[in-house]
Amino acid sequence: MTNKNKQMALVEYAQRLGDNSLILGQRLGEWCGHGPQLELDIALTNFSLDMIGQANLYLGYAGEVEGKSRDADAMAYLRDELEFRNCLLVEQPNGDFGQTIMRHFLFSTFQHLHLEALQSSKDETLAGIAGKAIKEVAYHVKFSADWVRRLGGGTPESHQRMQTALDNLWRFTGELFETDGVDALLLAEGIAVDLSALQDPWNTAVQTVLKDAGLRLPKGQVVVSGGRKGNHSEHLGPMLAEMQFLQRAYPGLDW
Amino acid sequence: MTSKERQMKGKKGQITGKEWPLYEVFIRSKNGLAHKHVGSVHATDSTTALEAARDVYTRRQEGISLWVVPSREITASDPEDEGMLFEPAKDKIYRHPTFYKIPKDVEYM
Numbered sequence: 123m124t125n126k127n128k129q130m131a132l133v134e135y136a137q138r139l140g141d142n143s144l145i146l147g148q149r150l151g152e153w154c155g156h157g158p159q160l161e162l163d164i165a166l167t168n169f170s171l172d173m174i175g176q177a178n179l180y181l182g183y184a185g186e187v188e189g190k191s192r193d194a195d196a197m198a199y200l201r202d203e204l205e206f207r208n209c210l211l212v213e214q215p216n217g218d219f220g221q222t223i224m225r226h227f228l229f230s231t232f233q234h235l236h237l238e239a240l241q242s243s244k245d246e247t248l249a250g251i252a253g254k255a256i257k258e259v260a261y262h263v264k265f266s267a268d269w270v271r272r273l274g275g276g277t278p279e280s281h282q283r284m285q286t287a288l289d290n291l292w293r294f295t296g297e298l299f300e301t302d303g304v305d306a307l308l309l310a311e312g313i314a315v316d317l318s319a320l321q322d323p324w325n326t327a328v329q330t331v332l333k334d335a336g337l338r339l340p341k342g343q344v345v346v347s348g349g350r351k352g353n354h355s356e357h358l359g360p361m362l363a364e365m366q367f368l369q370r371a372y373p374g375l376d377w
Numbered sequence: 378m379t380s381k382e383r384q385m386k387g388k389k390g391q392i393t394g395k396e397w398p399l400y401e402v403f404i405r406s407k408n409g410l411a412h413k414h415v416g417s418v419h420a421t422d423s424t425t426a427l428e429a430a431r432d433v434y435t436r437r438q439e440g441i442s443l444w445v446v447p448s449r450e451i452t453a454s455d456p457e458d459e460g461m462l463f464e465p466a467k468d469k470i471y472r473h474p475t476f477y478k479i480p481k482d483v484e485y486m
């Protein structure tokens with residue numbers, strides 16, 4: 123394998139991680155001022171800032187490895203929809219508080235396992251980012267799992283809303299564990315995380331909480347994927363339009 | 378957020394008038410110091426109260442330890458008793474240990 127291949131794979135890999143954090147961070151930010159309680163409003167926007175902080179590190183690193191003078195802002199604000207590498211799960215709309223919590227629970231449980239493994243990556247920058255982010259995400263997992271249990275086991279209405287959220291989002295979880303040439307190449311280098319090894323622990327962790335919450339797993343659903351190839355759902359475009367508006371309308375604007 | 382907006386919405390969105398209970402929040406800013414009252418949060422139980430306190434009051438590295446206490450568990454003195462309770466201490470200046478030198482190694486006094 124050539125250095126050029128490795129370099130391109132690393133840029134791609136850092137973008138995938140960065141875009142997952144960025145898009146979920148932006149989604150959570152939409153709750154600002156709209157949370158069901160002041161305390162939850164702040165909790166969700168804290169999470170948003172955690173995610174955007176991670177995105178800043180990953181995308182900054184992607185730009186650095188790429189070597190075309192793109193910084194994290196250029197990555198976030200000046201790429202088009204087809205160039206985004208996030209999984210479909212994180213771009214799904216917030217829906218009600220229950221759906222936001224369910225999405226966050228499914229993703230952060232995955233992310234925590236991923237970061238745990240990424241801490242021992244041979245790439246020191248990625249390992250360093252993982253070491254910082256894992257503390258943030260550990261709290262996300264606890265918070266969201268607590269709320270899944272609470273709402274799942276709450277009133278008939280809260281239970282129904284959580285079940286609907288799970289039914290809606292479950293089909294996007296298979297994509298989290300898909301691998302391709304980029305993963306294979308970097309896995310051989312000791313840089314990437316072996317996603318296939320995360321699926322069992324993720325299933326166990328998720329199903330334990332869902333069982334506590336009295337929620338049932340959707341049966342026989344197809345796996346929807348394609349986000350990492352740039353094939354996004356209809357929800358990403360409008361969100362990027364809002365997120366990127368300022369830099370597109372006033373290029374280079376700073377404050 | 379107004380208190381009306383804080384009220385939980387029940388089935389079909391009607392206001393049920395049921396607010397989450399209030400908890401008082403105490404933070405220890407560093408080891409060796411006592412927990413200090415910093416404010417309050419609304420929460421459904423002590424677990425969520427602790428999470429809410431963390432989310433609302435420790436965003437700027439304010440502390441290393443948190444306590445939450447249901448506000449209803451606090452018994453407060455009556456403001457009308459202020460004279461009776463606190464005025465008598467005013468002229469007992471000799472109770473202040475100002476005649477002692479504090480050893481250098483004592484950090485927090």
